Amino acid sequence: MKQRKSRIVAYVIVPLFFTMIGYGVVYVAASPFINIVTTAGSMFMTESLPEFSEELGSIFSEPDKDAEAEEIPLADVTWPKFGEHYANVTCEQIGLDVPLYYGDSMEIMRVGAGQYQGSFIPGYGKTILLSGHNTTYFSPLQKIAVGDEVTIKTSYGIYRYQVRETKVLNESDPQAVDLLQKKEELVMYTCYPFDMLSSTDQRFFVYADKVSGPVLK
Amino acid sequence: MEYQKTKKQSSSNRKGRTIVSMILSFLIAVTLTMAALLGSLRLGFLNEKMIVRSLNVKDYYGVVCDDFYERVEDLSIPLGIPKSALEGIVDTNSMYNDIRASLEASLTGQTYQPDTGKLRTKLKENVENYAKSREIELGEAQQTVLNTYLEQAAEQYVRATKIPFIEYYGRIHSFAEKVITVGILGCLVFAVLAGIVLFRMYIWKHHAMRYLVYSTLASGMMIGLVPAYLLLAQDYRRLVIEPEYLYQFMVTYVTNGLLIFEGFAMGFFGIAALLLLRIASLRRRLIKNSRG
Numbered sequence: 001m002k003q004r005k006s007r008i009v010a011y012v013i014v015p016l017f018f019t020m021i022g023y024g025v026v027y028v029a030a031s032p033f034i035n036i037v038t039t040a041g042s043m044f045m046t047e048s049l050p051e052f053s054e055e056l057g058s059i060f061s062e063p064d065k066d067a068e069a070e071e072i073p074l075a076d077v078t079w080p081k082f083g084e085h086y087a088n089v090t091c092e093q094i095g096l097d098v099p100l101y102y103g104d105s106m107e108i109m110r111v112g113a114g115q116y117q118g119s120f121i122p123g124y125g126k127t128i129l130l131s132g133h134n135t136t137y138f139s140p141l142q143k144i145a146v147g148d149e150v151t152i153k154t155s156y157g158i159y160r161y162q163v164r165e166t167k168v169l170n171e172s173d174p175q176a177v178d179l180l181q182k183k184e185e186l187v188m189y190t191c192y193p194f195d196m197l198s199s200t201d202q203r204f205f206v207y208a209d210k211v212s213g214p215v216l217k
Numbered sequence: 218m219e220y221q222k223t224k225k226q227s228s229s230n231r232k233g234r235t236i237v238s239m240i241l242s243f244l245i246a247v248t249l250t251m252a253a254l255l256g257s258l259r260l261g262f263l264n265e266k267m268i269v270r271s272l273n274v275k276d277y278y279g280v281v282c283d284d285f286y287e288r289v290e291d292l293s294i295p296l297g298i299p300k301s302a303l304e305g306i307v308d309t310n311s312m313y314n315d316i317r318a319s320l321e322a323s324l325t326g327q328t329y330q331p332d333t334g335k336l337r338t339k340l341k342e343n344v345e346n347y348a349k350s351r352e353i354e355l356g357e358a359q360q361t362v363l364n365t366y367l368e369q370a371a372e373q374y375v376r377a378t379k380i381p382f383i384e385y386y387g388r389i390h391s392f393a394e395k396v397i398t399v400g401i402l403g404c405l406v407f408a409v410l411a412g413i414v415l416f417r418m419y420i421w422k423h424h425a426m427r428y429l430v431y432s433t434l435a436s437g438m439m440i441g442l443v444p445a446y447l448l449l450a451q452d453y454r455r456l457v458i459e460p461e462y463l464y465q466f467m468v469t470y471v472t473n474g475l476l477i478f479e480g481f482a483m484g485f486f487g488i489a490a491l492l493l494l495r496i497a498s499l500r501r502r503l504i505k506n507s508r509g
Binding site: 007010011014015016018019021022023044045046047048049050052106109110133134135136191194195196197198 | 427438454
């Protein structure tokens with residue numbers, strides 16, 4: 001009985017022992033490469049499971065009564081993340097009414113206007129650069145004229161801008177937009193001309209100055 | 218005295234035989250593990266049918282088709298071409314045939330160029346019909362833009378039919394096949410020879426079989442533990458691969474490949490179980506004969 005018990009135990013202990021020696025030998029032989037492999041492998045992996053959701057988030061809500069205040073502390077404002085719908089852009093004179101997303105990827109441009117992430121949000125006192133497709137959301141821009149009023153409604157305030165000028169420039173013209181200026185200016189641009197199958201080297205720019213809206217301090 | 222000496226000699230002989238048996242058993246375990254490793258690679262990660270099976274699981278072809286349409290839509294919108302103009306330019310069946318043809322060509326080190334003539338003709342027809350319906354006349358400049366657009370759409374189709382990195386897989390596959398066959402044969406020959414030496418050391422064959430049980434159990438553990446950990450922890454699901462259809466394909470491919478390793482591990486455990494039954498039957502026969 002005792003012998004049988006020790007035989008049964010041997011069927012567990014000996015294979016485990018062999019396994020440990022086998023893994024030990026492999027570990028010792030491969031140890032110079034293990035670090036390299038794990039470091040290289042970590043470059044192709046994320047901390048959590050990848051997200052492929054195509055739905056874009058929204059942080060927009062109708063502004064409350066403080067929306068007409070003159071100043072709002074910056075700490076009270078939620079800065080939008082890439083892909084988030086955070087405002088609506090309207091212009092009654094031309095029938096423009098589009099959701100505004102932070103970022104300007106292809107996915108965003110399919111569902112609204114996009115904001116260049118290197119520009120600033122309304123109220124910050126700097127350039128706000130928006131883009132949209134000329135055949136969909138920014139199609140009404142072809143009717144815009146100097147003096148028209150464009151409204152950007154955010155969760156923290158309502159901003160009004162008056163169109164100062166429109167221009168047609170080459171897409172890579174460095175004079176088209178000044179992101180470093182210390183004045184709040186709304187710049188909207190889209191492909192030009194607005195006809196079907198037109199060359200897309202040129203862009204139609206709309207420049208508008210701020211008329212009203214709370215300042216972010 | 219002579220009896221004591223003989224008994225001592227017999228005891229040290231047994232010890233020596235046990236040590237040699239253990240070494241042979243360990244070597245058999247290692248060679249069986251290596252053979253199983255090579256076999257798992259051949260039947261798993263380096264098996265073309267595994268790739269095809271992984272493509273079928275998550276409707277790879279349908280999703281690639283949808284993705285292609287989205288990319289062409291992204292080209293169309295800035296040019297004022299509506300989504301309706303893309304209807305019927307490609308169907309899942311032709312995409313399936315082209316993807317399979319591209320895969321088979323890559324695996325054999327050849328290149329396959331799908332025919333995009335039908336796509337261009339249909340797309341051009343749709344765009345021209347749309348322009349006609351809107352009473353838009355397409356001048357020379359617009360025809361040039363249209364031709365560029367058709368080229369870009371065709372490029373997107375060719376891109377969609379290729380599975381990334383599959384050409385490198387084809388090169389690794391043809392080289393590895395030869396190495397794996399030689400490796401498996403070599404390991405099995407060594408294991409058999411070691412087994413023969415082991416059996417010749419013992420009068421009672423079931424004593425030798427015990428060491429084979431140790432070997433097969435150890436092989437099962439060695440080949441099965443790491444893949445089991447990977448399958449449970451699923452760290453490979455954190456791979457950064459885009460788009461999503463390619464990610465799903467890779468995850469399925471890796472999961473199936475790891476399961477092959479587990480299959481071999483189960484096989485070894487099964488062999489160990491059979492050997493144990495045989496050992497028990499041999500012992501019973503021996504006891505019966507000795508009593509008789």
